[in-house]
Amino acid sequence: MTDVIHASNLTKVFGRSTAVDHISFEVHGGEIFGFLGPNGAGKTTTTRMLTGVIPTDAGTATVLGHDIRSEPVQAKQGFGVVPETSNAYTDLTAWQNLMLMGELYGLERARAGRRSTDLLGMVGLLERKDQKVQAYSKGMKQRLILAMALIHEPKLLFLDEPTGGLDVQSTQMILSLLRELNRAGTTIFLTTHNMDEANRLCHRVGIIRAGKMVAIDAPEKLKTAIDRVHQIEVSFDREVSGNALSALASVTGANPVGDKWRITADNQDAAIRSLVAFSQKNGAAIVTLNTLAPSLDDAFLRLTREEKP
Amino acid sequence: MNPAGFPEQGRRAWAIAKKDILIYYFKGPVLIFGIFMPVFLFLAFFMGSRQLPLSFLISGLVGMTLFFTATAVSPAIFPWEGSAKTLERLASCPVTVEAIVFGDMIASLLFGIGITVVTIIIGLALGLSILHGITLAAAIFLAACCFSAIGMLLAVPPTNVPSNIMMLSSLIKFPLVFISGIFIPLEQMPAWGTVLAVFSPLTYFTDLVRYSFTDAYYFPVLFDLGALAVFTLVFTVGTMYLHKRTMPKRM
Numbered sequence: 039m040t041d042v043i044h045a046s047n048l049t050k051v052f053g054r055s056t057a058v059d060h061i062s063f064e065v066h067g068g069e070i071f072g073f074l075g076p077n078g079a080g081k082t083t084t085t086r087m088l089t090g091v092i093p094t095d096a097g098t099a100t101v102l103g104h105d106i107r108s109e110p111v112q113a114k115q116g117f118g119v120v121p122e123t124s125n126a127y128t129d130l131t132a133w134q135n136l137m138l139m140g141e142l143y144g145l146e147r148a149r150a151g152r153r154s155t156d157l158l159g160m161v162g163l164l165e166r167k168d169q170k171v172q173a174y175s176k177g178m179k180q181r182l183i184l185a186m187a188l189i190h191e192p193k194l195l196f197l198d199e200p201t202g203g204l205d206v207q208s209t210q211m212i213l214s215l216l217r218e219l220n221r222a223g224t225t226i227f228l229t230t231h232n233m234d235e236a237n238r239l240c241h242r243v244g245i246i247r248a249g250k251m252v253a254i255d256a257p258e259k260l261k262t263a264i265d266r267v268h269q270i271e272v273s274f275d276r277e278v279s280g281n282a283l284s285a286l287a288s289v290t291g292a293n294p295v296g297d298k299w300r301i302t303a304d305n306q307d308a309a310i311r312s313l314v315a316f317s318q319k320n321g322a323a324i325v326t327l328n329t330l331a332p333s334l335d336d337a338f339l340r341l342t343r344e345e346k347p
Numbered sequence: 348m349n350p351a352g353f354p355e356q357g358r359r360a361w362a363i364a365k366k367d368i369l370i371y372y373f374k375g376p377v378l379i380f381g382i383f384m385p386v387f388l389f390l391a392f393f394m395g396s397r398q399l400p401l402s403f404l405i406s407g408l409v410g411m412t413l414f415f416t417a418t419a420v421s422p423a424i425f426p427w428e429g430s431a432k433t434l435e436r437l438a439s440c441p442v443t444v445e446a447i448v449f450g451d452m453i454a455s456l457l458f459g460i461g462i463t464v465v466t467i468i469i470g471l472a473l474g475l476s477i478l479h480g481i482t483l484a485a486a487i488f489l490a491a492c493c494f495s496a497i498g499m500l501l502a503v504p505p506t507n508v509p510s511n512i513m514m515l516s517s518l519i520k521f522p523l524v525f526i527s528g529i530f531i532p533l534e535q536m537p538a539w540g541t542v543l544a545v546f547s548p549l550t551y552f553t554d555l556v557r558y559s560f561t562d563a564y565y566f567p568v569l570f571d572l573g574a575l576a577v578f579t580l581v582f583t584v585g586t587m588y589l590h591k592r593t594m595p596k597r598m
Binding site for chain 1: 363433
């Protein structure tokens with residue numbers, strides 16, 4: 039799998055503050071990469087450096103095979119951007135905004151027209167294409183901006199908080215469009231605060247804290263990696279002894295919680311196998327068995343928690 | 348297609364110019380300001396200095412009109428777009444800073460030329476005749492390029508507050524009008540005034556317009572055209588270089 043983004047020691051300094059501090063990561067072709075972090079962690083600054091909006095102070099970034107500093111136009115030709123703040127021209131109509139984007143990406147007029155019609159239909163704005171954007175709601179503006187970013191059929195799409203403050207309908211429409219685009223082969227670099235969104239959408243996530251990258255992995259692996267001790271909730275169709283459960287291989291403890299047992303284990307896989315074997319041996323059928331992995335929120339909070347001096 | 352090549356960047360600059368014309372120039376107040384401002388300044392001097400011939404004052408009016416219109420809106424476009432975040436949209440598109448600046452310059456140049464043609468028609472209606480049409484056309488084109496570059500140069504300070512830039516712009520533009528031989532012929536200026544006039548590109552344009560209408564001139568025509576060309580080149584290169592340095596600070 040080829041990397042579409044390769045960031046190496048990316049750094050940005052504003053005055054005395056280092057907003058992004060020598061971060062390195064790759065985004066693979068065809069994946070949805072979630073870029074998470076608390077406010078002020080350096081997410082937007084990183085995105086702006088990767089999209090060539092602001093220059094890097096140190097390090098390099100290669101986007102779609104082009105160095106963003108030495109070949110910015112070639113790199114930008116291949117990607118689309120949905121920035122954090124809505125930035126369509128409000129004095130122009132949706133159609134005029136899209137045609138302007140078509141020209142800025144070097145599309146022939148006829149192709150830009152066809153793409154504009156398709157995209158406006160896709161984001162549900164075709165009927166209002168001749169209305170000035172200043173009359174649009176926030177959700178409509180955001181859908182238009184997504185359409186503007188897709189006018190040239192980019193291989194890579196950068197999105198900075200694309201669903202922030204949107205209504206449920208617009209959020210669902212945007213997320214569903216992102217899934218479709220990704221299925222069609224578009225790589226997506228998604229900056230978000232929304233853990234649920236990242237958890238459901240992203241193949242891998244990177245977490246940045248105070249300008250430094252603190253973790254990069256698949257959401258599921260990240261969740262399990264933060265806790266060395268795993269928890270399993272199990273219930274049987276008859277009473278079983280807590281001591282017997284505690285004595286099973288890989289199980290380090292068993293506590294009753296209502297009609298269930300909460301098992302702590304150092305090896306989740308081995309503990310589940312032991313529980314199944316215990317059930318068969320004692321004729322106690324398993325009614326429910328749930329692994330209690332930490333949520334991505336837990337992982338995020340753990341990883342972005344400020345270290346105490 | 349090489350997106351970074353000159354022809355492609357030129358096409359994209361033209362797209363930016365069309366956007367500017369639609370958004371910023373085709374506005375009633377802008378058009379009215381572009382025509383009324385120089386007309387009223389002209390009338391004030393026409394009433395106050397009756398000994399100056401109409402042909403002299405019309406030449407000054409043409410000079411002022413082009414200067415004020417070509418620098419009227421362009422200084423504020425970057426601050427406006429910076430505060431509306433549309434500049435970030437342009438910066439993330441495959442267009443160079445030079446193409447963005449060039450696009451803004453084209454829009455301001457076309458607006459300047461368009462309004463100046465109106466004042467020339469007023470001059471013709473008042474009975475003046477054009478003696479050197481080609482010189483006038485070349486002068487208007489060169490000066491429009493030069494003044495557009497000045498307009499963009501005024502937008503270099505990386506502020507996103509348009510009023511700051513407009514204040515700076517007025518502070519520079521009005522003194523230039525008074526040292527460029529528009530209201531007082533260069534021949535009647537004190538020595539220090541003539542020295543200052545040499546550093547104003549508006550001086551050479553006014554001299555060329557006067558030559559085109561009256562056959563009289565202060566500097567030789569080729570010298571005027573050469574000076575305007577040099578000012579245009581220096582201001583254009585300068586504004587592109589400086590915007591490239593300051594644009595990231597607006598984001």
